[in-house]
Amino acid sequence: MNIILILLIILFILMTIVGGTRGIKSFFTLILNFFTFFFMLILIGAKIDPIKVTFICAIFISFFSLFFINGFNKKTFSSLLSVIIVIFLVMFITYNMSMNAQIQGFSNEQAETVAFLSLYVQLNFSKIVICEILIGLLGAIIDVSISISSSMNEIYKNDPMSSKYSLFKSGMNIGKDILGTMTNTLLFAYISGFMTLIIYFNELNYPISTIINEKVFCSEVFQVLSCGIGIILIIPITALISSRLLVLNMRSKKNMTV
Secondary structure: OHHHHHHHHHHHHHHHHHHHHHHHHHHHHHHHHHHHHHHHHHHHHOOOOHHHHHHHHHHHHHHHHHHHHHOOOHHHHHHHHHHHHHHHHHHHHHHHHHHHHOOOOOOHHHOOOOOOOOOOOOOOHHHHHHHHHHHHHHHHHHHHHHHHHHHHHHHHHHOOOOOHHHHHHHHHHHHHHHHHHHHHHHHHHHHHHHHHHHHHHHHOOOOHHHHOOOHHHHHHHHHHHHHHHHHHHHHHHHHHHHHHHHHHHHHHHHHHHO
């Protein structure tokens, strides 16, 4: 625990030095999001529907991450709206797939970890898989969405006569540049958590055919692909919503002037 506190202090100092006021806001937003996530786990443990709880808490986390750091404006509003839509779409797309994939719960390799614990938890682990996907996806799509909407906002400030189509096209081009790096970020984030098990499989001389059919491997791959779908969807949705909100705002100002 002492090491964790030391690292937390170092993180705060670095965020303050590098980010200034915004870095301090980011740090406390991180703490707030942690407690929101912890509260979500408590609600799930209280037998409240995991998907509904995760969806609502994801909205709160997105709200804190966007508005507390970047303020209340068009770009943060469009990002929040885009994130909510993508979370819903990913949940809708992957729900039946995760149920049919039979990747929920613990694998044989993880059985020893929970062997001495009570298994009478009365939780639907098929729904927990969806929760893991949504939470794992959340940080990435918030990052991509605010990057696109902020860039489009700057483009519109420099050229207020831009049309919805030209803004949308610019947003798509920005998103294409982000797409590859964010997909790799998610891939390596999941692979790093799976690394110990890969080494374990290698030491036991598991054949490739056995590894790719293991529940724990399939679960990781399923989550990576599902998150990849979310990152792809956030690009056109953010570009579309941001372009419409920016142009709509300009039209309303013109009408007020007239």
